[in-house]
Amino acid sequence: MYSQGLIGAKTDTDEDEAFLAAFQARIDAEEKIEPNDPMPEGYRKTLVRQIGQHAHSEIVGMLPEGNWITRAPSLRRKAALLAKVQDEGGHGLYLYSAAETLGVSREQMTEELLSGKAKYSSIFNYPTLTWADIGAIGWLVDGAAIMNQIPLCRCSYGPYARAMIRVCKEESFHQRQGYEIMMTLARGTPEQKEMAQDALNRWWWPSLMMFGPHDSDSQHGDQSMKWKIKRFTNDELRQKFVDATVPQGEYLGLSFPDPDLRWNEERGSYDFGEIDWDEFWRVVKGGGPMNRERIVARRKAWEDGQWVREAALAHAEKRRARREATKLAAE
Numbered sequence: 293m294y295s296q297g298l299i300g301a302k303t304d305t306d307e308d309e310a311f312l313a314a315f316q317a318r319i320d321a322e323e324k325i326e327p328n329d330p331m332p333e334g335y336r337k338t339l340v341r342q343i344g345q346h347a348h349s350e351i352v353g354m355l356p357e358g359n360w361i362t363r364a365p366s367l368r369r370k371a372a373l374l375a376k377v378q379d380e381g382g383h384g385l386y387l388y389s390a391a392e393t394l395g396v397s398r399e400q401m402t403e404e405l406l407s408g409k410a411k412y413s414s415i416f417n418y419p420t421l422t423w424a425d426i427g428a429i430g431w432l433v434d435g436a437a438i439m440n441q442i443p444l445c446r447c448s449y450g451p452y453a454r455a456m457i458r459v460c461k462e463e464s465f466h467q468r469q470g471y472e473i474m475m476t477l478a479r480g481t482p483e484q485k486e487m488a489q490d491a492l493n494r495w496w497w498p499s500l501m502m503f504g505p506h507d508s509d510s511q512h513g514d515q516s517m518k519w520k521i522k523r524f525t526n527d528e529l530r531q532k533f534v535d536a537t538v539p540q541g542e543y544l545g546l547s548f549p550d551p552d553l554r555w556n557e558e559r560g561s562y563d564f565g566e567i568d569w570d571e572f573w574r575v576v577k578g579g580g581p582m583n584r585e586r587i588v589a590r591r592k593a594w595e596d597g598q599w600v601r602e603a604a605l606a607h608a609e610k611r612r613a614r615r616e617a618t619k620l621a622a623e
Contacts, residue, residue: 319520324450327393340394344401347387348412354380356420379462386455393451406591415502417580424491430470432499438463439533443523478544493549501572503530534562
């Protein structure tokens with residue numbers, strides 16, 4: 293026997309083959325795994341890592357765009373960008389809440405982020421130099437995120453899958469908003485079109501890196517696919533993104549910074565050049581242009597918000613005490 297516990301993870305170190313086979317049978321039958329269901333410890337840990345990284349990415353992703361709220365070129369653009377950043381904060385909340393159903397606290401996840409143990413998407417370690425970067429982020433970064441996240445709506449873990457339904461709806465709007473910014477610039481003055489082209493030149497390759505390492509270098513990919521946490525491999529999703537995005541860029545009259553990019557009639561997909569994997573791993577390991585600044589900003593926000601968290605807990609405790617007192621008086 294094993295102790296199920298609050299989160300349903302099997303706590304014995306000797307997870308027997310019968311248990312693992314029964315769990316895999318549920319996965320293969322497309323049953324959703326819920327927080328109190330028995331689950332292998334490896335399944336739980338994989339989800340904590342992935343959902344935590346996803347939540348961190350949403351919160352850190354607010355920083356490069358928040359930098360442009362006060363500098364957006366019109367009141368309409370300011371309001372739209374402010375709403376988008378607010379949406380991303382909400383996405384982080386949904387995802388942290390989903391991770392908490394697996395028995396990990398938000399404080400622990402944040403501490404791991406600030407210590408460097410936990411990661412967030414490498415894309416957010418690049419600076420937003422011009423207004424066109426906000427368009428490129430919406431079009432390319434959110435477009436890549438949607439490609440990654442739509443399959444997660446069918447993730448085998450129920451709370452994660454349900455959170456992703458709303459996240460994907462909002463990310464789809466963000467992608468269209470970014471593309472509209474790029475279209476406005478591309479159809480504007482020569483200087484504006486040049487600005488859009490420059491943003492595409494700088495964000496294209498980091499966007500392809502968002503899908504992670506080659507399948508052959510992915511440590512968790514095969515097991516995540518078997519458990520149906522993921523539905524497609526990194527390279528499959530990257531190819532889907534290229535095939536969907538290149539025609540959009542051509543419609544704008546922009547060119548992609550890849551001399552090897554061309555349509556392959558035989559495959560029915562685009563061929564594209566080799567990613568600079570040295571740069572990818574350098575950024576992942578903390579050597580990107582904005583790695584240090586992002587962590588400094590998150591640490592400051594966490595420390596500055598300590599009094600708010602303490603006040604909220606104190607208020608909740610007072611409400612609990614009043615309810616208990618009222619209940620006792622009624623008895």
